[in-house]
Amino acid sequence: MKWIYNNYEFENRINNLSWTISGKYNEDISASEQDYTSKDVALYFAIMTGARHKYIEWNIVKKYLYNRIKQGYDSNILLGLVQVVLNIIVEDRVIQERPGIKDIRKKAYKDMLDGFTKIYKDDVIQKIKYVIVLENMGKHPSVDGLSRRILNCIRKIDINLPIIEILKEIDNIYIKFFEGKVIKSQDIKENSIEYKNDTDIDFDTFSDFMYEELYEDEQNEMIESEISNISSSMLIESVGEIDIDISKNAKERVLYVDEKTLDKIYNKMEHYYGKSYLNKNELKKIETKNCRNVHEGCRIHFTDGVLRSECSNVAQIKYVTRQKENNIGKFRDKAKIHKRNIIKLKDSLSRILIEESETSRVYSDCGTIHANRAWRATKSSNNKIFYKDIENEKGKYVIDILLDGSGSQSRNQANVATQAYIIANALTMVGIPNRVMGFSSFMDYTILKRFKDYEDKIEEIENIFEYFCAGNNRDGLAIKSTCDGLLNRNEENKILIVLSDGKPNDIKIGKDRERSIRGEMSYRGMIGIKDTANEVRRARQQNILVLGVFTGKENDLEAQRLIYGRDFVYTKDIERFSDIVSMYLKKIIRN
Template identity: 70%
Template sequence: MKWIYNDYEFDNRINNLAWTISGDYSEDIEVSEKDYSSKEVSLYFGIIAGARRKYVDWNIVKKYLIHRISKGYEKDIILDLVQIVFNNLVESKVIEDRPGIEEIRVKAYRDIINRFTKIYNDNILQKIKYVFILEGMGKHPSVDGLSRRLINEIKNINLNNEIIEILKDLDSIYMKYFNAIANDLDKNERSDSKEYKEIDIDFDTFSDFMYEELYNDEDEAFMENEIDLISSSMLVESIGESKLSDSRNRSNRVIYIDEETASKIYEKIEYYYGKSYLSKSEIKKVETKNCRNVHEGCRVHFTEGVLRSECKNVFQLKYVTRHKENNLKKYREKIKTYKRNINKLTENISRILIEESINDRVYSDCGTIDANRAWRVGRSSNNKIFYKDIENEKGRYVIDILLDSSGSQSRNQYRVAIQAYIIASALTMAKIPNRVTGFSSFLDYTILKRFRDYKDPVSVNENIFEYFCTGNNRDGLAIKCICDGLIEREEENKVLIVLSDGKPNDVKIGAEKERSIRGESTYKGKIAIKDTANEVRLARQKGILVLGVFTGKENELIAEKMIYGKDFIYTKNIERFSDIVSMYLKKIIRN
């Protein structure tokens, strides 16, 4: 995939096209689902991204694959078969609904194939993929009898059936063909000693995979990744090998653009995210201080969003409004429960603060005389009739809540918004200054969207429902910028709570003519984890108490531990976020 970001207006058109096809404006179109190598390819990527969401329930497909592979199905074969069948389903249905798309497909396929240096055609499934692509371009390739029979079987699947019935037909194809021809598939990657046993599956209990829990987290994580690959790319991408420059750009997650395009990005960032509440000189000061080393060349945008800032982007205004309305709708469905949670959390925090602020009275041989104890003089061995009041020295508290707003959190979007609203409302009512900020990345910009500031009244907390998830996340830079403001607060006890999936991941942009980039060319894996961990450590050295709340997969906990050490909490249920924060606050206040 070629990562060339040519035109913001065109990108908006692609997003709008995908949303129109899918019929769901709450779904974000990921960068990995876009291609800007030509106009036709870009349009078709957007169309298929929307169609995948409309026509396929990928969660059912994932459960089917996990179940079948656990029963002995050959992983590579069944994954390829699923990709072929569901690509055929998605394309057939979207073209049936909108016939004009077929012409766009022909041009897109042609452009993609033209940039391949090699076509994979080593086994029967790769051959079948290629045939489907060529036929989609209006060509009629000749193939051997076995391949043609298999292609006809796939085409004979009734695509108007429910997903379960389509999977049953797919299953029949696997059972009918691939025990017999497995030895012809990908021989170089298979052990000569491996035997392909007959697999007995009871079709009367076909949908049992929907209810069984036979797989572990590693199986699910692996299959989640495979489904992401199948559901975020087109079949044509898997049949060939691109030019070296394209593959290099993709692996390094670098977007190379010309200077004119870069200038457009910097000029129009406020058009898409709302006007910054900081002046240009203030932003420059922040960037000079923080955009160093791994963040060299990055930029920061502080905003209150398009709904509360100056913004002329009508489409974006409607888009964010739709997200806010959806979040609020979910909140109102259980509003009585959530209000009880707010009141309970407020009461708990207030009680702890009152208990800890009460002066302790210590009796001694000197100090202020206690008249009620004067009788003890000469009559009791306990002659401590004086007292001293020890004032509470713990000081006041200020809290920052930093919410990962990247696309990977989209499955939790309304839940995160509700829980953040509960916490912020309770803290505000308990008179603890607090700020709530969402962070995400777009190209080399880290967007910091402020939902409420420290001194805002409780009514402002409704802005938190503007929370929506899109783009990437550069955690280290976001934490560094937030801590700049937090450390300046006068309160003695400063707390930063970060909610994320523990996977910092971002792209960079560079000049097309130079093909070079300042700082690190990639922000993921060890580089990103090390940088984020370093920022957490520096914050703690400055006296900020940092808590990480992890919402990712259990097999990724090691990254969270590396970043936050012992001060992190893992929760599979994001709706416990407010409870977790409550317990943490009790702990730090009392200790």
């Protein structure tokens, strides 16, 4: 498990906690990667992970589920019941052994519920989960009669029973309350086991499923996946949703185009955004590496823009030229203030770098003799007449600034360009290599515009004023592709600063309504948030320091916190961007 704050000592602590709870030190019980914003949630997840390994025989559960689903049980209902019952049993057992866990559970539940904007109560299983969570927090929620009766039956299960007996109790609950959810025998596959009737199960032979062979078919793979989900997640995770805009019934944002139009998009990308500064083989290699999973079928276009690379689109050149002139004009309106801010930031960074690069002298009882202290050898009890000079070992720095260039930033174009210009100037003056990129998406392309490269001279920094906004934003793919360039640098300290004013949000392209290039889901809501958060976590695991600066709406704050964790700043004033970056860099260098 990886905690959201990327704190190695804390990660080590929670992994050790899982092993301690389970007592199975030879098993890899920390392989599931979860991202949580609270220490209490992370601690409780670690406790439950270890407890599930200790108390539940998952192979028996798997065989039971395989047998019953093959028999015709409704998989959603049965899997939900199994999750609820096993979660209660595991919690009760671990709290009996370690009563202090109850307080951690209450705090963890509260932290997760606070992040939900929607509670799913669409079916009885979801309502039961919600009620259990609230009751464990000391609350007394009202609930309909059916849900209460099912809950009472679940509560009556003896947690000390063997797993076979517990599964038998689950079977009883299913038959009592969901007997209509068993598929008729004629609808079941020919190789299924048939019983006397849909609900008449002979409990004298209940454990016969234990002797069944499990073959590698699609159903078995599905159950393997569901078992993994149940054994590596908390009950509360399925109770609510953080993004109210994305619901189970929400329509996907899909743009369908014909084959001819699609080919035209592929062939004309350089016409719209300028020729790529990478050749086709380099682009293919990057796309093969990065365009996977939720980005399957996407493409990446690296460009210096229409003004500094080959482009035949006269209209686009005129538009970007006009936007650049507008950005420069806004900068010149307050040129004295901005230039003063550049010098202020440069001086501040220079002072810190000089302080941190100074050699520290430490006196000791060995090393190089200090002539002025030699007399102490016989005259004083302080015999530290030698010294050692400690050199700064922090290493050098390299910084990437990644600017959200989607249409939602259009109201801030001039201000964003100005703030990036101030930061890049100051960094260049103090000798810190830096690169400024903008990202947006158009159709199935993620466009990464390079305004300034690491080794560009001061006079070339003005290219940042070519920044303009259009399209959507596929943040995860942009961050992943930008980090590739950082990782190729030799500097020891790599920093990525991402400026954004909204959540990841991109369409998908479909050639027709039967199939689409990008798989089944649009890149928005929790899909985009989780993917971007994973890329931020992956970057930090590769020793890249990532800072998120958010300038959007307050109701999108929770999504940004999930993505960036502790290293995240919210400001309503884009003109404070350079100040925020200055404070962050000073903190990084000093620490």
